[in-house]
Structure formats: structure tokens, C-alpha cells
Amino acid sequence: MPADGKVKVGIIGSRFEAEIHAESFRMIQADAEVVAIASPTAGNAQKLADRYNIPRVFTDYREMLREKDIEMVTIAAPNHLHAQMTVDIAGAGKHVVCEKPLCMTLEDADLMIETCRRKGVLLLYAEELFFTPKYVKAKQMADQGAFGRVYMVKQSEKHFGPHAPWFWDVDKSGGGVFMDMGCHGIAFCYWFLDRPKIKNVYCQMATHVHADRTSGEDNSICIIEFENGAVGLVEDSWARRGGMEDRIEIYGEGGVTYADLHMGNALPTYSEYGYGYAVEKAPTTKGWTYPVFEELWNYGFPQEMRHFARCVRGKEEPMATGEDGRVVQEVLYAGYHSAGTGRRVELPFRRMGVRIPIDLWLKSGDE
Numbered sequence: 001m002p003a004d005g006k007v008k009v010g011i012i013g014s015r016f017e018a019e020i021h022a023e024s025f026r027m028i029q030a031d032a033e034v035v036a037i038a039s040p041t042a043g044n045a046q047k048l049a050d051r052y053n054i055p056r057v058f059t060d061y062r063e064m065l066r067e068k069d070i071e072m073v074t075i076a077a078p079n080h081l082h083a084q085m086t087v088d089i090a091g092a093g094k095h096v097v098c099e100k101p102l103c104m105t106l107e108d109a110d111l112m113i114e115t116c117r118r119k120g121v122l123l124l125y126a127e128e129l130f131f132t133p134k135y136v137k138a139k140q141m142a143d144q145g146a147f148g149r150v151y152m153v154k155q156s157e158k159h160f161g162p163h164a165p166w167f168w169d170v171d172k173s174g175g176g177v178f179m180d181m182g183c184h185g186i187a188f189c190y191w192f193l194d195r196p197k198i199k200n201v202y203c204q205m206a207t208h209v210h211a212d213r214t215s216g217e218d219n220s221i222c223i224i225e226f227e228n229g230a231v232g233l234v235e236d237s238w239a240r241r242g243g244m245e246d247r248i249e250i251y252g253e254g255g256v257t258y259a260d261l262h263m264g265n266a267l268p269t270y271s272e273y274g275y276g277y278a279v280e281k282a283p284t285t286k287g288w289t290y291p292v293f294e295e296l297w298n299y300g301f302p303q304e305m306r307h308f309a310r311c312v313r314g315k316e317e318p319m320a321t322g323e324d325g326r327v328v329q330e331v332l333y334a335g336y337h338s339a340g341t342g343r344r345v346e347l348p349f350r351r352m353g354v355r356i357p358i359d360l361w362l363k364s365g366d367e
């Protein structure tokens with residue numbers, strides 16, 4: 001494989017996150033180029049390929065993996081497919097970028113990490129909050145001592161529920177909002193505090209408004225205690241009206257900072273008539289809205305993909321790996337178990353034989 005030049009990329013998936021990957025790579029053309037896309041829905045795949053000038057389209061990702069020039073493959077497919085896809089990509093000798101959450105089970109996580117290690121390829125965990133400029137600024141200030149000893153880190157992400165049916169089917173997603181977005185907050189607190197050992201996890205969750213659509217939880221609160229004494233508070237909702245909210249709060253004995261990802265770099269706007277697009281998950285463009293400019297850059301997606309491409313070239317050390325995804329997976333398990341039992345769960349919590357994480361909540365009475 002070439003040691004320099006643009007990293008040749010294949011994308012698996014052709015909808016929401018696949019488009020974000022394609023757009024992000026378009027923004028970092030000096031480092032990488034998407035040469036192929038694979039998705040079982042041929043029409044969607046072709047449309048995405050046309051929009052981004054991607055020359056090769058496959059309906060079976062395994063065929064795409066036979067393309068010799070592809071060096072890195074990104075997985076933008078439903079959660080239950082991540083593990084098998086990773087094993088197949090690594091088996092073809094290509095580096096893996098896996099979307100969050102890493103997978104469904106701890107056994108999957110181990111298999112993914114071990115397979116990539118054995119095949120000598122990178123397993124890069126696509127947690128863009130490690131690259132979100134506003135949040136990176138908060139971490140830089142914390143690292144410079146701005147807040148003294150940080151004792152609490154909060155991250156929350158809320159909207160009224162995801163766009164595609166598979167998210168609502170726990171057999172495909174593994175769980176509700178805690179699995180889907182709690183994974184961001186868990187990773188964020190862990191990363192922000194420089195990956196301290198996690199002592200225990202307490203979680204409360206419920207299905208407040210979407211019980212007709214899913215057996216998954218649509219609201220969750222998770223408290224993580226770290227060995228250094230700091231606390232992480234991760235709050236997520238699919239029950240929150242009014243579009244997308246993504247926020248952090250950092251508290252130290254010497255200071256505090258707050259960041260709202262969408263506000264402050266949005267344009268407070270009033271329109272009687274509506275307009276094209278405001279921001280992800282905004283229900284309307286009429287009335288008062290907060291359109292965000294440079295949306296993907298504000299999230300950190302192009303920066304994340306640039307970093308991953310540079311890791312493949314050996315120019316940077318991976319900042320978000322399969323091991324991070326595995327830590328998150330263990331906290332997801334502990335959180336569901338805590339919500340199921342009403343008790344705080346001590347780590348390590350490496351329960352084997354779990355079918356899907358949410359079973360630890362839904363089936364806690366069966367134990």
C-alpha cells in the first residue's frame with residue numbers, strides 16, 4: 001500500500017452518516033479521497049455517489065473489500081452490523097473507521113480489537129466529540145489549568161428521536177437513547193478527564209413519550225464516578241422537543257466553562273415563510289430558528305476523518321480507538337444494569353453472554 005498521497009477510502013452505508021462521511025472527506029481532499037461506496041440500497045448508493053463524484057458503487061460491501069487500492073473503510077451502517085463488518089474489513093487488510101457505538105456486545109468489542117490487532121490494521125473509533133472545536137477548546141483550557149482540579153464533567157445530547165426505523169428496533173440498535181447518544185457522553189467524560197479508571201456507574205432511564213414506537217428508553221441520566229474523584233454526568237433524550245441540543249459543562253475548583261454546540265455560532269433567525277435548512281433534526285424553518293453555518297466543521301467530522309487518514313499514513317497517533325469504544329461499551333452495560341436493578345454498579349462489569357445491552361434493563365427481573 002502507498003506510504004504517501006491521499007488515503008483511498010470506501011464507505012459502507014449511503015444514508016445519514018454515510019453522507020456526513022462523504023461530505024467530510026470532500027472537505028479534506030489533500031489527505032483522503034472516497035473511491036467507492038457500498039450499500040444494499042442501490043438507488044441511494046448511486047445518488048450519493050453522483051453527488052460526491054464517487055466512481056465505484058457496490059450493493060455488497062464484501063465486493064468492495066476486494067478492491068485492492070482501498071486502504072481505509074468507514075462503517076456508517078446500523079449498530080448490529082459493526083462487528084461483522086469490522087472483521088471482514090480487517091480480514092481484507094484494510095483499516096477500519098467504525099461509527100459509534102462500537103458494537104452490540106463486549107464479546108464483539110474484543111473480537112473487533114483482536115482481529116484488527118492480528119491483521120495489523122487500525123481500528124479507529126468515530127467519536128467526533130474528541131474533535132468538536134468548541135469542546136476541544138474547553139479541554140485545551142482545562143489542560144492549561146484554567147479550572148484547576150476538574151471535579152465534574154457534564155455532556156448532554158437531546159432531540160425528539162432518530163430519523164431511521166432501525167434505531168427504534170432494539171435488536172438492531174442494542175438499546176434506546178443511552179446506547180445511541182449516551183455513548184457520546186460516556187466517551188466525552190472519559191476523554192476529557194484523560195481516561196481515568198472508572199469506579200462505578202449509576203443510571204436512571206425510562207420511556208416517556210415513544211412507548212408506541214420502541215421498547216427502548218427515550219430518556220436517560222447516567223452518573224459515572226472516576227478513580228480520581230471526578231464525576232461524569234451524561235444526560236440524553238429522544239423525548240426533547242424543539243430540535244437538537246448538545247452541551248457540555250466543566251466544573252473545577254478554580255473555574256467553570258459552558259459550551260452549547262449549536263448556540264453562539266448560530267444565527268437567531270425569525271422567518272414567516274421558512275427556508276431551506278436550519279440544523280440537524282430541526283422540526284421547522286418557520287418562526288424562530290437557529291441555523292448553524294459550517295455545521296460539519298462545528299461538529300468536528302472533517303477534522304476527525306483528517307486525523308484518521310493521517311493515522312493511516314503514520315503522521316498522527318490514533319486519538320480514538322477500539323479500546324475507547326470498548327470502555328464505552330462496558331459503561332453502557334453497567335448503565336443498563338444499574339437502571340434495571342436501581343443500584344450503583346461497580347466496574348469492572350464484564351458480563352458475558354448478554355444478547356443486547358438493553359436486555360440488562362428490560363430483562364433485569366428475569367435474573
Ligand SMILES: NC(=O)c1ccc[n+]([C@@H]2O[C@H](COP(=O)([O-])OP(=O)(O)OC[C@H]3O[C@@H](n4cnc5c(N)ncnc54)[C@H](O)[C@@H]3O)[C@@H](O)[C@H]2O)c1
Nearest residue numbers: 013014015016017018039040076077078079099100101164
Ligand atoms: N457520530 C455521530 O454523531 C452519528 C450520527 C448518526 C449516526 N451515527 C452512527 O452511524 C451508523 C449509521 O447510522 P445512520 O444514521 O447513517 O443510519 P441510516 O439508517 O441513515 O443509514 C444506514 C445505512 O446502512 C446501510 N446498510 C444497512 N444494511 C447494510 C448492509 N448489510 N451492508 C451495507 N450497508 C447497509 C443502509 O442501506 C443505509 O444506507 C450508526 O451506527 C449510527 O449510530 C453516528
